[in-house]
Amino acid sequence: MANSQLALDSVFHALADPTRRAVVQRLGKGTATVSELAAPFDMALPSFVKHISVLERSRLIVSRKQGRVRTCSLIRENLLEAERWFELLRSQWISRYGNLDTLLAKLNGDENDV
Amino acid sequence: MTSDLRFDFTADKAARTITVVREFDGARQLVWDCHTKRELLDQWFAPRPLTTQTKHMDFRAGGYWHYAMITPDGQKYWNRLDYKTVDPIDGYTAQDGFCDESGIVNPDMPGSLWDVGFADVGARTLVTTMVRYASPEALQAAVDMGLKDGLASTLQRLDELLPTLVAA
Numbered sequence: 001m002a003n004s005q006l007a008l009d010s011v012f013h014a015l016a017d018p019t020r021r022a023v024v025q026r027l028g029k030g031t032a033t034v035s036e037l038a039a040p041f042d043m044a045l046p047s048f049v050k051h052i053s054v055l056e057r058s059r060l061i062v063s064r065k066q067g068r069v070r071t072c073s074l075i076r077e078n079l080l081e082a083e084r085w086f087e088l089l090r091s092q093w094i095s096r097y098g099n100l101d102t103l104l105a106k107l108n109g110d111e112n113d114v
Numbered sequence: 115m116t117s118d119l120r121f122d123f124t125a126d127k128a129a130r131t132i133t134v135v136r137e138f139d140g141a142r143q144l145v146w147d148c149h150t151k152r153e154l155l156d157q158w159f160a161p162r163p164l165t166t167q168t169k170h171m172d173f174r175a176g177g178y179w180h181y182a183m184i185t186p187d188g189q190k191y192w193n194r195l196d197y198k199t200v201d202p203i204d205g206y207t208a209q210d211g212f213c214d215e216s217g218i219v220n221p222d223m224p225g226s227l228w229d230v231g232f233a234d235v236g237a238r239t240l241v242t243t244m245v246r247y248a249s250p251e252a253l254q255a256a257v258d259m260g261l262k263d264g265l266a267s268t269l270q271r272l273d274e275l276l277p278t279l280v281a282a
């Protein structure tokens with residue numbers, strides 16, 4: 001789990017910023033060049049490139065340079081890994097509340113018996 | 115019997131907060147009792163296949179619940195919920211922490227903040243639970259317990275979740 005924890009930490013940091021979240025969302029639809037990704041934002045390119053670097057370090061995205069064009073793509077497995085943690089928590093709540101349904105049915109039944 | 119009961123689970127990854135909204139087929143007082151009385155909590159709180167065992171319960175602002183979640187092979191995970199505010203039967207807030215059998219909270223393992231609200235929906239009760247994890251490590255610890263107990267096998271439809279992941 002040690003590796004996973006490291007990833008989770010950096011993924012949280014990466015997704016804590018609205019610009020970076022938007023970039024991840026955009027890359028969910030397919031690969032894009034850095035200039036395509038930067039276009040919707042009113043931001044100097046060097047600042048935008050820093051966001052791209054943070055995303056790369058978190059291993060949520062990967063980029064490749066061809067000539068003067070840098071193309072980014074999402075690493076879906078790593079995004080899913082982050083999602084898996086939350087899915088586990090969700091499972092715990094479903095199970096816990098299933099127990100409570102059973103208990104309430106029992107308590108309501110006892111009440112009706114009186 | 116409960117398939118029509120509302121259930122929403124949302125995770126805000128940036129804020130490390132999960133929000134669980136769930137409807138229960140019971141009057142608000144009864145659902146409140148199930149959340150605040152030790153003999154009732156012991157019957158449902160731990161996800162299966164774990165069981166819950168209360169060691170100490172003092173449900174009031176400044177009081178705390180000290181309990182263990184026990185695995186089928188007998189391993190105990192001790193937790194402590196320190197109540198900050200109590201507003202019967204509307205809601206309560208509490209600080210959750212990992213601790214040992216004597217109730218001493220592990221300072222290296224920050225827990226989570228709970229904000230739980232109860233509302234009437236006709237004859238039913240809607241419970242809204244917001245849990246904010248203090249750190250990625252706290253979230254990790256909460257998830258690890260699930261991993262250890264085989265809940266991972268319930269995972270499904272991960273691909274469907276991808277489009278919703280970055281909605282924040």
